[in-house]
Amino acid sequence: MKVLMLGWEFPPFISGGLGTACYGLTKAMSRQGTEITFVLPGGNQQACDYMKILSAEGFLDSPEFKNITFRSAGIVLNPYASASEIITDKIETVGSQTWQSNPSNGRHYGSDVLQQVEKYTRNTLDIASTEKFNIIHAHDWMTFPAAISASAISGKPAVLHVHSTEFDRSGEHVFQAIYDIERYGMYNAKKVIAVSNYTKNIIVNRYDVPPEKIDVVYNGVENDTPAENGSDKRDKIVLYLGRITFQKGPDYFVAAAKRVLEKMSNVKFVMAGDGDMTQRMIEYAAYLGIGQKLFFTRFLRGQNVRRVYQMADLYVMPSVSEPFGIAALEAMVNKVPVILSKQSGIAEAVYNALKVNFWDIDEMANKIFAALKHRPLRTMLSENGYDEAGKFRWDNSAGKINEIYKQVLACA
C-alpha cells in the first residue's frame, strides 16, 4: 500500500495536536508496513515567532520512518496567528464592568492563509505527478483542495482526515471561505475520517455529509513512563495547556481560577501555550485581580511539556469545542488528573476524568477545588486515568485506517 499523505505540520515544529497526531499515526503505519509519501509545506528557513515549519529532509534518516518519504511543498503554511500578530488592536475592556471574550471574525488566522493554501495545492500537484501511490490521505482543511485536485488528476481516491472543523475553531462566526473548502473537500472525498463521534456529529449536522461516509478513528498517545509527581510543594498547580485561542476556552479557565481562589489560596494556575488571546488573558487576569496567582509560560515543547506535567496537580481542558484533545491523553499518561470539557471528543471516550460544560464556570471551579482538596479523588483519577489512556494506541488507529483504505480501494 502506498499512500500520498498531505499534512502541514510535523514535530518538532508544531502548534498543537495535529502535528502530534501525524507523527504518532505515520510512525505506527510505517511499523505496519504502509509506505507513505508525506507532503509538508515547509522549507528550511521558514519560521514564525512561536512555531517553525518543519524541514522535511531532516527526518529521512530516522529508522522509525523507514517507510516514509517526506516531500516539501516549499512554502510557509502556518494558518494560526500568534500573539504578536494580532495584538495591534487596543484592548479596551480593562477596568470596565463587562468582559467580552469573543474575538472578531477570523482574527485567529494568519493574514494570507488562503494564498498559502493555493500555493500548497499547486506544489502538491507537481509532487503528485511524480509519485506513485494507491490512495490520498489528507489532514485538515488546508490540504483538502490539494487532495481533491490530486485525486481528480491521478484517479486515486481521497480520504480526508478531520482533526478539527471551522465550527470548532471559530464557533458560530465561521470564516466562510474555509467552511466552503471543508465542505467541498468532504463532498468530493471517498471517505471522511473523524477523530471522534463529537466531530462526526458536527460534520453530519453542519456540512450535511451522510453519516455512513464518515468513520470515527480515535487518536492515540505515545506511552511514556509517567513523570514522578511527588514533590512536597506548598502550592497546588492547575495547568492549562494548549493554544490560547477562542476554541480552547482560555477565558473560562481564568474565570474558574478566580472562583477557586475565593475558596482556597494555596493554589497556582499555569497557562502553557500561546495564541491570539494570550494578551487578552493576561489583561483579564489582572482585571480579576488574580495576576499574582496566574502564570503564563508561552509556547512549550519537548522536555518542557513533560516538566510542566510533572509540576501539575491537575490539568484542565476547558475547550469550547475540541474535536479530540490529545493533550488530555498526554496529561493522563503522565498521571495527571484531568478535567475535560464535555464539548470534546476525548470526553466521550474516557471514563476516568472529571467532565464539565465549558461555560459552567462554577462547576469547573467546584471540580478543580474538589480535585485539589481530596487526595483519594486525585489518586483514583490519576491511577485509573493512566491505565485508561494507555489503551489509546497509535497502532490501533493505524490498523483502523488500514481497514478504511482497503474498503475505499475495494469500492473504487
Next chain:
Amino acid sequence: MAAICFYFQVHQPFRLRNYTIFETDSNYYDEFKNGQICRKVADKCYLPANRLILELIKKHKGRFRVAYSITGVLLEQLEKYAPNALYTFKELADTGCVEFLAETYHHSLSSLYSHKEFLEQIDLHCDKIRKHFGLNPRIFRNTELIYNNQIAELIESTGQFDAILAEGADHILGYKSPNFVYQPLRCKKLKLLLKNYKLSDDIAFRFSNRGWDEWPLYAPKFAQWVNAVNGCGYNVNLFMDYETFGEHQWESTGIFDFMRQLPDEILNHPDNSFKTPSEVIRSYPACEALDIPYTISWADIERDLSAWLGNPMQRNALAEIYRLEQTVKQTADSKIIEDWRKLQTSDHFYYMCTKWFADGDVHKYFNPYDSPYDSYINFMNVLDNLSSRCKNILNTTASQHKKTKSTRRNNRSKDSQLV
C-alpha cells in the same frame, strides 16, 4: 416440605441535589427528582404489586404470605410523595399475612462503623414500623444483607429479634444448602435465614433475559424447581428488591402474571406452603451453627462489600461521615442529626462505585450521577457544609458559655463592691 419465604426489599434514598462548594444553604436533597422517582416507582411497582399481593392473599385465604422490609427513608418519601402507596402497604399489614422486618431506618452501613449509631437507627426504624403498621418487627435484616458473626451477636444482644437474614453465598455455604434454618455462631437464641440466591435471582435478574436457557420462565416451571427442594430442605428463601416487579422487570415481561400464577402452582403440591420468616423459624429447628467471620452481602457477583467500600473515594467518604458522629451528636440539633443520617444511606456510596465502568448496569439504576467521581465530589461538598453547621453551633454555644461565665463573674465582683 418446601415453604416459600418471600421477603421484598422496599427502599429509595433521598438523592442529593447538585451541590457545589459555593452553596451555603442546608437544603441538600433533590426534591424534584426524589418526588418524580418516588411517584414513578409507586405507579409502576408499589401500587400494582401491592394490589396483586392483596388479591393473592384474599384469594388463597391466608395461605399466601410474604414479608417486607421498608426503609424509614422510603416511608418518609411515601408520606410526602405517594401517600396512596403507603395506604396500600397498611392494607397489606391489616391482612395479618404480611410480616414487616426491621433494619436501619436510613438503610445505612452503620453496622460496619458505629455500633451505637447502628442500634439507634434500628430503634428508629422499629418505631416507624409500629407507628405506620402497628406491628412489632421480630426479624432483622441488615442493609443489603450485610452480615458477619459480630453483627449477628450484636443483634442477639438487643434481645429484640428472633432471626437475622443473610445472603446464601456460595463461598460461605460450600456444599451446604440455604434451604434450612441455621444459627449464627456463638448465638443462643437468634436464628439465621439464608437467601436462596439461585431461585431468587431467577426471578429478580434473569426473568426477562432472552439469552437465558430457561427463558421464558413461567410459574409451573418455577414451581417444579421449588418442588425439587422437597426432601433436601425445608424453606426456600426468596429475597429480592420489590422493584423487581414493574421496574427491574417491566410489566410487559409478564412478571405480574408470573406472580399471579405462582401461588396456585406452588400450593398444587400438598407439601408446599408460603411462610413469613417468623413462621419459618417457628416451624423448623436450626440445623447447625454457621461461622461467617468475613463480611458478606447480597451485592453483585462478589457478594462482599466492594460495591460500597471498593475504592479509595468510598472508603474516604465513609470514614469522614462517621468521624463526624460525635460532633454531630454534640450539637443536639435534630435537623443536623437527621441530615447526617440521611447522608449515611448506602446508595450515596454505591453511586461512587467504579466497578460498573467495565460491566454491570445495575449500579446505574436510578443513579442521578454521570460518574462515580461526580457523586463523590457532590457528597463531600454536602458533608463539608454539614460539618461547618456543626462547628457554627458548637462555637456559638461555647462562646455563649464563656459569656455567661464572665457576666456572672462581673456581677459577683459588683456585688462584692457593693458590700
